[in-house]
């Protein structure tokens with residue numbers, strides 16, 4: 041199969057491309073990525089010489105870029121490309137509406153024209169917050185941040201193309217991912233690298249918010265399974281069932297890294313901060329998927345990766361990101 045992967049230079053996309061090339065020797069991958077601040081070609085250094093891999097720099101919102109990618113005749117498209125950080129969506133929502141909604145629309149138009157399967161990577165955040173129980177795939181979407189609302193717009197557009205035009209599309213709604221190559225604006229790599237730099241970790245509010253942590257490789261395996269075996273028009277939640285409060289998560293990181301609670305700096309809460317995300321993943325589990333990494337093992341592996349790959353994250357944290365960090369957190 042020849043796959044067109046969008047956003048393949050980001051965190052999950054790069055892990056997905058490595059997994060596909062490793063597990064499916066017959067497959068080819070075309071990676072269409074705009075290389076925003078979050079896109080890093082070195083994430084794919086391991087495969088860049090593989091003749092089955094090719095890279096196209098381009099924007100999913102630009103019809104000519106999407107046209108060029110589809111002219112390479114992919115058999116399926118997997119859409120990871122998005123603006124992804126909730127805090128940035130609160131500061132500047134426009135990029136989110138553009139890429140996450142308009143970009144998905146452009147891909148849907150080409151999927152409709154060419155008849156290829158499209159797997160759209162959505163998020164558990166489209167459902168909004170839930171105090172008890174877990175969302176099922178047919179639960180209402182009640183997004184609360186500009187990021188989540190943009191992702192919900194895209195998700196609903198995909199649904200409308202299935203219903204109206206009968207395209208072959210599948211949607212995955214994954215919970216919070218963690219693991220190697222995650223940009224250090226997200227909580228786990230931010231906290232781990234801050235500790236490696238001798239800084240404190242900025243914990244929002246009282247640290248009571250709950251997220252369900254999914255190791256990135258487990259998510260990629262689920263996405264790959266849904267791509268190949270998911271029912272046309274199907275929606276699949278993906279979660280590991282590893283729910284932790286942010287304070288529990290932070291304490292686990294501190295314990296692994298051998299530092300104490302004095303490293304926590306409680307900072308003002310995020311506006312509109314969703315209290316808890318939780319999805320029921322029985323549908324994807326019935327296809328034969330289950331997570332392989334338990335939380336502490338995955339977290340240890342992640343801490344080790346950031347400790348061993350300072351050359352990956354130090355240039356990010358000392359570059360443009362530094363200004364963003366200082367404006368947001370001050371000198372923590």
Ligand code: NAD
Pocket residue numbers: 046047048049050051052053072073074075076077078079080098099100101119120121122123124125139143161162163164191213214215216217218223
């Ligand atoms: P990321 O921010 O690490 O990477 C995004 C990638 O998309 C980057 O390589 C960037 O250059 C590229 N990109 C951005 N705008 C583009 C555009 N207009 N055209 C082409 N490429 C563009 O993101 P991630 O964490 O890997 O997330 C990937 C997908 O998974 C996103 O759709 C996100 O909403 C979804 N998701 C992420 C998580 C998570 O925990 N990280 C959880 C659930 C769902």
Ligand code: TYD
Pocket residue numbers: 125126127216225226227228230242243244249250251286310
């Ligand atoms: P994040 O990694 O931004 O993912 P998301 O908002 O998509 O769930 O944040 C995960 C949780 O960690 C979320 O509840 C907010 C919290 N958080 C902090 O407490 N401090 C931080 O500096 C960041 C970035 C997040």
